[in-house]
Amino acid sequence: MSLKIKVCGMRNYDQVRALSELGIDFAGFIFYDKSPRYVLNAFSDNEIQQISNMNISRVGVFVNEPLKNLKMKVSEWKLDYVQLHGNESPAYCKEVSMYSNVIKAFRVGPDDDPLQLSHPFEGIAYCLFDTKADQLGGTGKKFNWNQLLLPLQHSFFLSGGIDENDAAEIIALKKKSTQLFAIDINSKFELSPGNKNINKISSFVDDIKKLEHE
Secondary structure, three states, X not given: OOOEEEEOOOOOHHHHHHHHHHOOOEEEEEOOOOOOOEOOOOOOHHHHHHHHOOOOEEEEXXXXXXXXXXXXXXXXXXXXXXXXXXXXXHHHHHHHOOOOEEEEEEEEOOOOOHHHHHOOOOOOOEEEEEXXXXXXXXXXXXXXXXXXXXXXXXXXXXXXXXXXXXXXXXHHHHHHOOOEEEEEEOHHHEEEOXXXXXXXXXXXHHHHHHHHOO
């Protein structure tokens, strides 16, 4: 199966549409008010409706969000997936999985075992592995991807500091781990927070596809 690509931190309607036309699989919208890519006031109601009709899966990114608020956003945005990037419990994730597909993010440090981190979370659709840091949310930095070369309970998204020079290493990892489902790119493909470099993303996608078919 071909590697899927998610572009996170979207704040511009025309750029979401451009990603859809490029064949990007997932667009991430951050509903965390401490993020510089927070979606508040970034899209009109009409644009939100138009995005829901595009050929791209919509992922809402939340951090320790009250369930009532999260449910409201899932409905308002017609979200296909909910990405939980905080300290959400297995019980919380199971509750959310009743009305949305769940991607649970785990922060991986040098001494962490990804299987142990993700093992208690049975009802989720995918894991997302990012680099461990003090702050919540993304870091823009890489962890040791070889830590993922073990049998895991779920297929996963790879995140954390991925840039345009990583295509070969990503495909090498994909060949070693059939559970690598998707990559999650963000800050290394921006002109400024939330303003994506579409040409850079397009070139990177071309590199990934070319390497996959070699």
